[in-house]
Amino acid sequence: MSELFIELFSEEIPARMQARAAEELSRLVAEALAPLAPSDIRTFFGPRRIALAATVARAVAESRSSERGPRRNAPEQALAGFLRKHGAARAQLREEGDFLVLDRVVPGIAAAALIARELPGLLRRFSWPKSMRWGGTSSFTWVRPLRRILCILDGETVPFDLRDGADNGHGLASGNLTEGHRFLAPAAFAVHSCAEWREALRDRFVIVDAAERRRVIWDGVTRLAAGHGLTVVDDPGLLDEVAGLVEWPVPLLGAIDAAYMDLPPEVMQVSMRVNQRYFALRDPAGNAAQCFAFVANVVATDDGRTIIAGNERVLRARFADARHFWDLDRAVRLDSRVAALDKITFHAKLGSQGARVQRLVRLAGALAFIVGADPEQARRAARLCKADLTSGMVGEFPELQGVMGRYYALHDGEDAAAADAIRDHYAPKGAGDEVPTHPVGVAIALADKLDQIAEFFRIGEKPTGSGDPYALRRAALGIIRVIRDNRIRLGLGDFLSRHTNIGQTAEILAFIGERLRVQLRAEGARHDVLNAILPGETDYDIVRLLARTDAVAAFLATDDGANLLVAYRRAANILRIEEKKDGPHDGPVDTALLGQPEEQVLAATLDRLEPAIGAAIRDEKFTEAMADLAVLRPPLDAFFDKVTVNDPAPELRRNRLRLLARVRAAMNLAADFSRIEG
Amino acid sequence: MDTNISLPPGSAPPSFQDLILRLHAYWSAQGCLILQPYDVEMGAGTFHPATTLRALGRRPWAAAYVQPCRRPSDGRYAENPNRLQHYYQYQVIVKPSPADAQALLLDSYRALGLDPLRHDFRFVEDDWESPTLGAWGLGWEVWCDGMEVGQFTYFQQVGGIAVDLPSFEMTYGLERLAMYVQDVENVFDLDFNGRGVSYGDVFRRAEVEYSGHNFEHADTAMLTRHFEDSERECAALLGHGLALPAYDHCIKSSHLFNLLDARGVISVTERAAYIGRVRALAKGCCESWLAGERD
Numbered sequence: 001m002s003e004l005f006i007e008l009f010s011e012e013i014p015a016r017m018q019a020r021a022a023e024e025l026s027r028l029v030a031e032a033l034a035p036l037a038p039s040d041i042r043t044f045f046g047p048r049r050i051a052l053a054a055t056v057a058r059a060v061a062e063s064r065s066s067e068r069g070p071r072r073n074a075p076e077q078a079l080a081g082f083l084r085k086h087g088a089a090r091a092q093l094r095e096e097g098d099f100l101v102l103d104r105v106v107p108g109i110a111a112a113a114l115i116a117r118e119l120p121g122l123l124r125r126f127s128w129p130k131s132m133r134w135g136g137t138s139s140f141t142w143v144r145p146l147r148r149i150l151c152i153l154d155g156e157t158v159p160f161d162l163r164d165g166a167d168n169g170h171g172l173a174s175g176n177l178t179e180g181h182r183f184l185a186p187a188a189f190a191v192h193s194c195a196e197w198r199e200a201l202r203d204r205f206v207i208v209d210a211a212e213r214r215r216v217i218w219d220g221v222t223r224l225a226a227g228h229g230l231t232v233v234d235d236p237g238l239l240d241e242v243a244g245l246v247e248w249p250v251p252l253l254g255a256i257d258a259a260y261m262d263l264p265p266e267v268m269q270v271s272m273r274v275n276q277r278y279f280a281l282r283d284p285a286g287n288a289a290q291c292f293a294f295v296a297n298v299v300a301t302d303d304g305r306t307i308i309a310g311n312e313r314v315l316r317a318r319f320a321d322a323r324h325f326w327d328l329d330r331a332v333r334l335d336s337r338v339a340a341l342d343k344i345t346f347h348a349k350l351g352s353q354g355a356r357v358q359r360l361v362r363l364a365g366a367l368a369f370i371v372g373a374d375p376e377q378a379r380r381a382a383r384l385c386k387a388d389l390t391s392g393m394v395g396e397f398p399e400l401q402g403v404m405g406r407y408y409a410l411h412d413g414e415d416a417a418a419a420d421a422i423r424d425h426y427a428p429k430g431a432g433d434e435v436p437t438h439p440v441g442v443a444i445a446l447a448d449k450l451d452q453i454a455e456f457f458r459i460g461e462k463p464t465g466s467g468d469p470y471a472l473r474r475a476a477l478g479i480i481r482v483i484r485d486n487r488i489r490l491g492l493g494d495f496l497s498r499h500t501n502i503g504q505t506a507e508i509l510a511f512i513g514e515r516l517r518v519q520l521r522a523e524g525a526r527h528d529v530l531n532a533i534l535p536g537e538t539d540y541d542i543v544r545l546l547a548r549t550d551a552v553a554a555f556l557a558t559d560d561g562a563n564l565l566v567a568y569r570r571a572a573n574i575l576r577i578e579e580k581k582d583g584p585h586d587g588p589v590d591t592a593l594l595g596q597p598e599e600q601v602l603a604a605t606l607d608r609l610e611p612a613i614g615a616a617i618r619d620e621k622f623t624e625a626m627a628d629l630a631v632l633r634p635p636l637d638a639f640f641d642k643v644t645v646n647d648p649a650p651e652l653r654r655n656r657l658r659l660l661a662r663v664r665a666a667m668n669l670a671a672d673f674s675r676i677e678g
Numbered sequence: 679m680d681t682n683i684s685l686p687p688g689s690a691p692p693s694f695q696d697l698i699l700r701l702h703a704y705w706s707a708q709g710c711l712i713l714q715p716y717d718v719e720m721g722a723g724t725f726h727p728a729t730t731l732r733a734l735g736r737r738p739w740a741a742a743y744v745q746p747c748r749r750p751s752d753g754r755y756a757e758n759p760n761r762l763q764h765y766y767q768y769q770v771i772v773k774p775s776p777a778d779a780q781a782l783l784l785d786s787y788r789a790l791g792l793d794p795l796r797h798d799f800r801f802v803e804d805d806w807e808s809p810t811l812g813a814w815g816l817g818w819e820v821w822c823d824g825m826e827v828g829q830f831t832y833f834q835q836v837g838g839i840a841v842d843l844p845s846f847e848m849t850y851g852l853e854r855l856a857m858y859v860q861d862v863e864n865v866f867d868l869d870f871n872g873r874g875v876s877y878g879d880v881f882r883r884a885e886v887e888y889s890g891h892n893f894e895h896a897d898t899a900m901l902t903r904h905f906e907d908s909e910r911e912c913a914a915l916l917g918h919g920l921a922l923p924a925y926d927h928c929i930k931s932s933h934l935f936n937l938l939d940a941r942g943v944i945s946v947t948e949r950a951a952y953i954g955r956v957r958a959l960a961k962g963c964c965e966s967w968l969a970g971e972r973d
């Protein structure tokens with residue numbers, strides 16, 4: 001076996017593209033070099049290089065195979081076709097029995113030759129989210145100019161280049177050279193193995209492993225922060241990005257000018273994160289610290305003093321900008337911004353943000369009664385909830401929408417519950433995000449999401465398998481979470497048809513139902529049980545739906561439940577087969593014809609159970625309904641044991657089938673057991 | 679004086695005008711033509727025909743120049759230490775892009791006294807796009823100690839036309855760079871000439887007056903008329919194959935649009951339409967220029 005090592009050295013690759021590029025390289029190598037059975041593929045990625053190491057076979061052995069052709073006496077066309085297909089001549093064929101046979105030899109190839117043959121095409125096929133041309137001599141594109149190709153097999157250069165006719169491939173040819181840190185060790189040097197590459201680069205101020213850089217950064221910033229009794233605000237996304245911006249991370253700490261410490265902590269953090277990629281710090285009480293952490297890419301000659309001073313300066317300018325917006329925004333009352341929403345387009349087909357707000361006010365008013373919020377507060381919060389979109393701060397940092405609205409509302413002296421609702425109505429923004437709990441926040445959060453789904457469905461902008469540009473799935477999941485966590489009793493079907501101006505309620509309910517199913521599956525719950533109860537739950541009261549699902553699932557987990565399911569299926573099977581012969585058997589059971597005691601007991605049990613189950617379901621006593629169902633098991637088992645359904649006497653057969661149909665109908669009151677899987 | 683650059687003992691950091699002279703000397707030594715600012719108001723140095731038009735075609739080109747830029751809505755009546763409605767860009771274009779573009783660029787910062795072993799220089803992803811010029815390219819913001827000190831772009835398309843030879847374009851924001859090397863926190867405090875004249879002495883009054891003009895007093899009916907005139911004239915001149923005079927009117931229309939925008943009379947939907955109209959002019963000019971180049 002041999003070690004193959006490839007490094008693609010380029011000008012700075014955007015951080016967000018590096019990991020995927022390493023995967024792409026791995027995939028393409030596995031594909032293109034499949035004959036060499038590459039194994040133990042490892043990849044590396046960073047700002048200036050994507051690399052791959054793999055174990056490959058030394059060579060592909062010569063292979064022989066025989067192709068049976070047409071019969072010796074076959075027509076001429078058949079023979080010509082066979083020869084054409086294999087690019088062979090008649091003389092190469094031999095006779096074997098009645099047939100002509102072609103012996104084929106695929107010559108072996110050394111690993112280096114195969115790699116040299118495949119790599120240029122592989123690099124041309126390499127796909128970046130966006131790639132570019134440069135220079136003037138080649139059409140070869142890369143994410144940014146590619147400067148070196150290092151390709152070695154057991155330490156020897158695998159020679160190839162990117163020339164293609166008149167195209168000089170930017171003069172790029174494979175070699176065994178790479179470069180260290182751009183400033184600290186810029187000279188090119190030769191490497192002979194992946195291990196040597198890693199170590200030699202470490203000596204030259206490059207950590208090639210992104211996970212290690214990430215660790216160095218996190219350990220460094222937390223240690224620096226701890227030195228001041230501070231902690232670092234956890235931000236995995238920022239950590240990944242910073243690890244993709246530096247080859248030699250040098251964590252440093254800077255001070256924040258005291259004059260800006262009265263800015264809202266969210267503003268400080270977003271400004272630092274988005275504009276500067278700085279880490280925010282907190283003091284032991286959880287307040288914003290007067291320090292920030294950041295990562296340089298160089299060991300500076302003055303221990304970083306100039307770098308720290310420079311970064312502190314930049315942050316002062318950033319915060320001065322933020323202060324400008326903060327002061328300017330607070331000079332205008334939030335409610336006087338509402339009118340300007342009429343001029344902001346929400347969506348070309350859906351009109352302005354102002355129109356959206358009017359709908360939200362209406363919905364929030366209706367929802368207030370359901371969730372137990374003060375209707376005036378809810379309407380006020382709905383009216384103000386999008387007003388911060390016209391503020392300078394949200395214009396600068398869209399991710400602060402809602403957060404700024406809350407600050408401005410409080411500044412205007414709005415009610416605290418309404419102010420919180422303005423912030424919270426976007427929640428939950430993701431799986432880990434918290435759900436609003438105050439009734440006013442709950443009302444606005446539900447109003448916003450229901451409106452979003454209803455409106456985009458109205459114009460036919462529904463999510464597809466591949467795309468959900470308006471994040472409607474997230475909105476649906478948000479509705480489910482808000483309702484579940486707060487145990488809101490809301491019949492979605494009824495609410496949507498009453499309060500949204502569209503005729504697509506069924507479609508929307510199906511969409512939300514599908515999200516609920518996905519969610520239950522993700523939680524490891526039985527989503528098939530949800531399918532079984534949905535037909536009886538046309539109103540989509542999610543709390544009720546889930547309580548009922550839980551009860552049915554719990555019942556199925558018991559011995560009675562499992563057995564009754566078997567009996568149900570037996571009944572349903574018999575009915576399906578017999579109903580095919582002579583139509584539905586759902587007429588009334590004739591008690592006079594119930595000759596056997598087992599039939600009589602079953603019928604009597606059903607007489608008692610049917611109203612009881614119906615009432616229990618109506619009263620949401622789902623566990624009781626299940627207990628009632630369990631009572632059905634012994635008489636049903638006894639019935640199947642002793643009674644022949646398909647009696648030769650047609651009237652007896654019909655009566656017994658009707659009895660089974662009653663069993664099926666009684667059980668379907670609780671759940672459609674035919675939809676239960678497993 | 680504590681400064682951000684490495685200086686011989688006793689010497690002062692470069693003044694604003696020194697900075698320009700050093701960049702001229704540096705890029706001149708790299709073989710660039712040193713051109714003068716274009717005499718039509720524009721929002722960015724890229725609009726100078728020496729960049730927009732010369733980026734097209736197969737003829738090699740290398741030029742550097744200072745371009746005054748006007749961003750009417752960035753006016754702050756001289757009250758903001760970091761924002762100006764009129765400022766200077768130093769613009770470099772080299773076609774085709776040289777293999778050592780990044781190194782050339784870093785050397786230009788060394789020439790200004792910024793030592794990459796004492797500072798933290800980075801290339802941070804920044805895909806450049808100008809909807810009005812129908813142009814885009816890939817490149818980076820150049821960061822020095824967390825501050826953007828330049829924009830580096832490999833042009834891919836201009837005037838809706840894929841370029842024959844990708845250019846390397848470098849834009850330095852001169853005021854910001856000067857503030858950094860002089861360690862000044864307010865642009866109006868910049869040392870302009872090393873002999874006691876500040877940036878504020880030269881430009882403060884202009885910032886105040888133009889802010890009033892841009893936001894309060896510019897006659898929007900007249901601006902709208904001028905926009906339409908420029909648009910018509912551009913199209914007419916293109917009909918005569920006069921790419922350069924036509925392009926002047928394209929730049930003018932772009933600036934008039936910026937003024938109307940600052941006056942707040944352009945709605946969101948109109949905005950896209952205006953940009954589309956300017957882009958159509960730019961496209962026509964670029965095509966006309968290219969046709970002349972190929973003759």
